[in-house]
Amino acid sequence: MPGSVISLADRYACEGADGLYLYNFTGDEKSREEFLATVRQIEKKIDIPFYVGIYVARFEDAKKALYTGASMVVMRKALLPVDKELQEITDRFSKDKLALEVDMRADFMTAEQLDEYYELGIGTAVLKHIDTTPSFSDTIAQTKMRVMVRDGLIRNDLAEILSYDTVSAVLTNYFEDKDIYKAKKALKKKNVDVEVFESLIDFSDFKLLDNGLIPVVVQDYRTNEVLMVAYMNEDSYKMTIDTGKMTYYSRSRKKLWLKGETSGHFQYVKSLMIDCDNDTILAKVRQIGAACHTGNRSCFFKELAKKDYVSTNPLTVLMDDYDIIMSRKNNPKEGSYTNYLFDKGIDKILKKCGEEAVEIIIAAKNPDAEELKYEIADFLYHMMVLMAECGLDWNDITKELVNRR
Template identity: 60%
Template sequence: MYKKIIPFINCENELPVNVISEAVQYEIGGADELFVYNYSKDEASREEFLGAVKEITKHIDIPVYIGCYVERFEDVKKALYTGASYVMIKYSLLKNNNVVKEASERFGNDTIILELEDYKDIHNKDFIDIIKDLGVYALLLKHVELTKDLTDSINSLEIPVIIRDSLSSNDIASLLEPVTVLGISTNYYKNKDMFKVKLSLKAQNIEVNTFDSSIKFSEFKLNNDGLIPVVVQEYKTGEVLMVAYMNEEAFRKTIETGKMTYYSRSRSTLWTKGETSGHYQYVKALMLDCDKDTILAKVLQIGPACHTGNGSCFYTELVKKEYDDTNPLTVFNEVFNVILDRKKNPKEGSYTNYLFEKGIDKILKKCGEEATEIIIAAKNPDSEELKYEISDFLYHMMVLMAECNLDWSDIVKELAHRR
């Protein structure tokens, strides 16, 4: 298993918009996971923090650790319902160990991490046995002095360890060396390129998460100019953004930096997409076709891909035959966007606006009625009726989603976690 770099953000007294922006920068900078925390006991502050984490998990794909004040099982449930993958609990603030046990039994023993103020507890075998019995996934140790005695103790643990450190006096390679150390949580790499750090760690034979091509460039089939075409696609929507070319140096730089880098045929030089406009393309996946002569790049596109300001370079329509776009997510998003537009811009005579005006109770009543209609229709041998009833239910469900400030990305992400 590779060692992880896990930046942390203290969200106390921070504006959510700033935290979200920082989280996105950490992800595109090469972070493996992210740790955000606010251990305030104030209920209003906690709710605001949970709302901010929900937004963070919408904007980034890497797993999120959420550190918050936990007093009861419901606190853990609320924390995980933000979309976070792990809950970080300060052991010094924990009043009831059974909360951890109940949470690990409900959500799995790979979700709860204990943050220890006094890492000397790890020398106590009875303590380690207790937390293992509670279903704790890992421990977080803060600001350690990595003596031989402590290193031996960490290595002897049967539970993973995350070390939180400012890296002002400790070397990251030394901290990652113990076998049981899962990763380093730090704020040292704010506004820094973690891909370079990982390449340095890799050179020291430390397994880290970097881009590595499964096929050597020498095996690619190049054109007469020694180049390979690259079709660039937005990773979430599948929209084709542009076509460019790479030589071996451009391919290598793309792998090393995580930013799409191409070879300009007109200028005979390398160029990193976005280096002048800021519209970078961050690598999500690179795929080679069956003939090994074309690369498909799935990317996170910042801003428009085209120099004209269009989202895609393919905006000039040549010929078109009318057809129905039946891609499920496209259809769901289009219908949902109409519903959102009705909520923001009411239209007289709109049934959707009627539901919003009547409020949550009316919307819930209609969802219940439509669910019942599905059950009745399902007993009928003719599936046509069932098709209509399911469509009615999905529409009313989307109105409910809009009323409760959810969208399809929330639902899809939750389903993806369950997958």
């Protein structure tokens, strides 16, 4: 079911996976479209790279896969498109966007054979059903292709596979119900180069309160919203580093407190920073559910005093304006120009976007930037109406921009 796949992908992303391999090599077009729709939903949830393995018969198939936000499209060697279509794909997309999945048991390939595909324009080899033999070692050591290994880790050992200098990743479902951070810590102890949390400053260098604790300010990593303030001692800090989940010291209960242990509202660490005096930690986290025990998203929801002001944070302004547009779409208001556009439909919205784009070009020829400023704002409004009509939001756009860096 798509929902369970999306939840599993989100859990992997939260609990320490460095990337995801999502695949469906069926030749049925309906099934393929349903799979890509699920991938697009996953892309909205996760913040780690992902690769899409899919049946590719023509250029459009590869394009659709990459346009989900995938870092790479993976094509099976046994299902490669005809030469003309493959050439169009490799001409259009760079080597780092294309991968070849090879069943080494059914069709063992030498470095020379892999390099033929590299010269065609495919930069990565995803090798499955491997045996860690000298011939396998020689092949991956000599090929020009970047190598990933797809393995269930039933016969092969994870540390051994990753010990090969040329293996950049292992793609496996072995850790679906296991502690990924614990496994990565074990790999680190074996001098395998994996990404784990490591404190760059020793806890003994922190300036603690008289009770031996240090305050922690917790923010949402995407919005920078302040969620809560809590405290850590040395043990809770170490556990946070070891598990990737925010763990505090409860002053009232006099014990360690894993945030979300009873509620399920875990806080997954994105970054930990310390202030100039080493006496306060700033944690940026992926918050699951509510941060506050009252059920509110943030503990800071009680207003004490306020002065009206205009926020000019670009993303805040654009997201607030988009939310108003979506509100009009979902709750029509009589006399609203936004609702007029929605009522007229996509052709009217596209016409207005085109007109406003032309207005920008005309205004840009004027030495006075005031008119240009107005026209750009007008275009952005109509573009957001188009986004709302087509089911996109600013998170979709910003993630796509990040993918293009």
